[in-house]
Amino acid sequence: MFKKYISKLESIIAWWQSILSEKQFIFLSSVLVGISVAFAVIVLKSFAHWVFLFATYINGILKLSFINSVLPIAGLLLTVFVVKKVLRGSIEKGTSQILYGVAKKASIIPKKQMYAQIVTSSLTVGLGGSAGLESPIVITGAAFGSNYAQNYKLSYKDRTLLIGCGVAAGIAAAFNAPIAGVLFAIEVLLVDVSISAFTPIMIAAATGALVSVITLDETILLNFKQQQLFDYHKIPFYVLLGIVTGFISVYYTRNFQRTEHFFARLKLSPYKKAMFGASILAILIFIFPTLFGEGYESIKILSENNPGKILDNTLFSDYKDKTWLLIIFVGLTMMVKVFATAITLGSGGNGGNFAPSLFVGSYVGFVFSKAINLTGLTHLPVSNFTMVGMAGILSGLFHAPLTAIFLIAEITGGYSLMIPLMIVASISFAISKRFEKHSMDVKDLAKKGHAFTSNKDTNVLSTLDTNSIIQTDYLTVSPDENLEKLVDLISHSNQVVFAVVDKEKHLLGIVHFNSIREIIFNTYRVKYTLVKEIMIDPAEVIYPFNSMETVMNKFETSKVAFLPVIKDDKYYGFISKSVALEAYRTKLKSMTIE
Numbered sequence: 001m002f003k004k005y006i007s008k009l010e011s012i013i014a015w016w017q018s019i020l021s022e023k024q025f026i027f028l029s030s031v032l033v034g035i036s037v038a039f040a041v042i043v044l045k046s047f048a049h050w051v052f053l054f055a056t057y058i059n060g061i062l063k064l065s066f067i068n069s070v071l072p073i074a075g076l077l078l079t080v081f082v083v084k085k086v087l088r089g090s091i092e093k094g095t096s097q098i099l100y101g102v103a104k105k106a107s108i109i110p111k112k113q114m115y116a117q118i119v120t121s122s123l124t125v126g127l128g129g130s131a132g133l134e135s136p137i138v139i140t141g142a143a144f145g146s147n148y149a150q151n152y153k154l155s156y157k158d159r160t161l162l163i164g165c166g167v168a169a170g171i172a173a174a175f176n177a178p179i180a181g182v183l184f185a186i187e188v189l190l191v192d193v194s195i196s197a198f199t200p201i202m203i204a205a206a207t208g209a210l211v212s213v214i215t216l217d218e219t220i221l222l223n224f225k226q227q228q229l230f231d232y233h234k235i236p237f238y239v240l241l242g243i244v245t246g247f248i249s250v251y252y253t254r255n256f257q258r259t260e261h262f263f264a265r266l267k268l269s270p271y272k273k274a275m276f277g278a279s280i281l282a283i284l285i286f287i288f289p290t291l292f293g294e295g296y297e298s299i300k301i302l303s304e305n306n307p308g309k310i311l312d313n314t315l316f317s318d319y320k321d322k323t324w325l326l327i328i329f330v331g332l333t334m335m336v337k338v339f340a341t342a343i344t345l346g347s348g349g350n351g352g353n354f355a356p357s358l359f360v361g362s363y364v365g366f367v368f369s370k371a372i373n374l375t376g377l378t379h380l381p382v383s384n385f386t387m388v389g390m391a392g393i394l395s396g397l398f399h400a401p402l403t404a405i406f407l408i409a410e411i412t413g414g415y416s417l418m419i420p421l422m423i424v425a426s427i428s429f430a431i432s433k434r435f436e437k438h439s440m441d442v443k444d445l446a447k448k449g450h451a452f453t454s455n456k457d458t459n460v461l462s463t464l465d466t467n468s469i470i471q472t473d474y475l476t477v478s479p480d481e482n483l484e485k486l487v488d489l490i491s492h493s494n495q496v497v498f499a500v501v502d503k504e505k506h507l508l509g510i511v512h513f514n515s516i517r518e519i520i521f522n523t524y525r526v527k528y529t530l531v532k533e534i535m536i537d538p539a540e541v542i543y544p545f546n547s548m549e550t551v552m553n554k555f556e557t558s559k560v561a562f563l564p565v566i567k568d569d570k571y572y573g574f575i576s577k578s579v580a581l582e583a584y585r586t587k588l589k590s591m592t593i594e
Contacts, residue, residue: 010151014152026162026200027199027203029148029152029154029162029200030165030203031207032148033141033166033169034168034205034207034208034211035208037140037141037144037169037170037204037208038169038207038210039211040137040140040144040170041137041170041174041212041216042211042212043122044136044137045133045174045220046216047126048122048294049217050126051127051128051293068128068286069282069283069285069286071127071128072129072282072285072292073275073278073279074127075125075128076274076275076277076348077274078123078127079129079350082120083270084270086119087116091116091120091350092113092139093135093350094135094352095138095139095188095189095352095441098142098163101142101146102189103463106159107146107149107163109146109147110143113139113142113143114140114143114144114147117139118136121350124344124349124350124351125294125349126293128285129281129344129349129351130281130285130291130293130343130344131344131349131352131353131356132351132357133174133355134352134354134355135353136352137173138167138189138354140170141163141165141167141168141170142167143166144166145162145163145167146163149163161200161201163189164189164201164204165200165204165205166204167181167189168205169205169208171205171407173208173216174212174221175221175222175223176221176410177406177410178206178208178410180410181205181209182202182205183403184400184403186201187402187403188398188399188400188439221411222299222300222358223411223412224300224383224387224411229381230416230420231381232419234381234420235420237369237372238385238423238424239423240368241364241392241424242423242424242425242426242427243427244364244392245364245389245428246429246430246431246432248360249392249396249397249428250396252356252357253397256342256440259343259346260342263346263347276347277347277349281344284336284339285340288333288336289313289314291336291337295337295355296355298359299358299386299390303383307330307366308320316329323370324374326370327371334360334363337359337363338360341356353440354394357390357394357397358393358394361389361394362390364393365385365389366382369384369385369386370382388417388424390408391404391428392404393428396428396429397439398441399429399433399438400439401428404421404425405418405425408421409421463587464584465548466542466547466551466575468583469579469580469583470565472573473573474495474497474498474499474574475493475495476500476501476571477489477498477499477531479502479508479530480531480532481530481531482526482528482530483527483529483530483531483534486511486516487520490520496512496513496562497511498510498511499571500531504570505570506569507541507566508535509537509538510537511534511535512536515534515536539563540554540555541565542563542566542575543566543567548584551575551580552580555577561577561578562575563575
């Protein structure tokens with residue numbers, strides 16, 4: 001019955017495609033993708049929230065404080081079971097997979113990602129795994145957009161655009177923040193977007209936010225009603241907070257990757273690895289209960305008038321009126337969060353670092369402002385610093401300052417904190433960028449040469465294959481031949497550069513027509529001059545495994561138009577700079593989303 005309704009809906013959409021213009025159909029598609037992704041977000045967020053309420057109820061009524069530690073163990077084991085038995089043993093994690101799909105797979109994202117992320121992340125995070133739902137939401141949104149476009153046979157540009165629509169709708173629905181959704185899609189994921197492409201992305205984000213606001217209980221969303229007025233006299237402290245969040249971002253990035261790589265190297269079965277990681281996570285959650293799940297409820301508590309409530313149902317509940325103990329507890333939780341998240345994901349769970357970045361940022365802002373206030377130097381608005389700190393860590397981890405600024409502005413219900421948000425996010429981004437060239441999500445891709453960066457040229461070049469522009473049909477000459485043979489080759493071909501090779505095809509040098517122009521018109525010299533006497537060493541040599549960015553750098557430093565290619569220590573062909581530039585221009589045009 002369900003398939004029958006889906007088939008009928010697809011027929012209706014196909015009919016609309018036949019009567020609408022290409023641009024009009026993209027607008028309609030952005031709405032449909034936005035609605036679909038918003039409902040996926042509602043399922044995920046609602047499930048996670050219900051489990052959190054259940055655990056809170058058990059703790060409050062039955063006083064079973066260990067329940068928060070037991071649930072994540074069940075969640076990780078169930079996630080591993082689903083991955084092995086339902087998803088054929090693998091699942092792609094992290095938003096970097098979207099970048100890779102756009103760059104290397106023509107914006108084709110597997111259909112299973114439309115449901116795999118929802119199921120696995122709801123089990124992991126919903127049952128208390130210390131990670132976030134936003135990364136799975138983003139991948140789900142991208143999968144909806146990609147598969148919708150494939151279903152209606154849309155072009156690469158339109159597939160990529162609808163991936164952006166799905167991503168924007170996911171973030172917008174998760175936070176009721178449509179502007180942040182648009183900016184995240186453009187700032188973090190899409191390579192190049194023309195002004196006209198903003199419209200469908202904005203439509204999708206607005207649709208996702210609207211569906212979320214109508215359908216989802218407001219208490220499930222992360223939002224703040226209380227904030228204090230911005231005082232420009234506190235700017236030096238916001239600058240200092242920006243510096244602190246920048247260094248904390250670097251700390252988070254490096255320790256997350258160390259921990260995740262540790263689990264990747266463990267030679268254990270998936271179930272044993274999950275049990276090992278879940279056991280460590282259980283201990284951490286028992287000591288620091290706010291590590292349970294996304295942790296958004298604790299962020300709200302810290303921004304309110306009675307932050308001591310965060311110590312309820314902890315080992316330190318009897319001391320919640322002790323301010324210094326509260327600061328120490330929040331500070332330790334902040335430092336441990338990175339390990340809890342890395343253990344959750346490294347041991348087999350599914351989730352992301354978006355929510356943890358907001359968690360850590362709020363804790364940093366709280367500890368910073370509360371500690372300053374206790375010194376008596378000044379009085380800082382704790383709620384403001386708690387919220388602005390989130391922008392600092394989000395900007396530092398994802399290298400996305402605009403997303404961070406507008407996300408926090410939207411979830412705080414206004415733009416009164418815009419100036420401190422800009423200060424903290426930009427400083428944190430600058431410091432993080434200084435120590436970490438790539439954002440945390442794309443660092444591993446960067447090591448493989450697949451990463452997209454803020455440099456458009458690098459982005460485009462990373463999508464080109466060096467082998468595709470190597471020309472292997474160039475004629476070669478022997479070093480012991482006289483120039484008569486070379487002159488004959490020049491007169492019967494369009495070549496202007498020749499490789500000089502021995503019998504085993506080893507490259508000995510090159511000869512360029514321009515460098516022997518005077519000699520070839522002298523009959524005597526042509527007859528009695530050997531090729532080896534006038535050949536020169538190549539300025540640079542290219543290998544087929546070199547990236548296109550490396551190739552273009554070699555052209556830039558050598559200042560020549562042709563470079564020889566060596567494969568298996570033998571001459572293989574030439575790459576022409578003009579051919580490389582033409583490939584770049586063609587790819588740039590195909591990747592520009594209009």
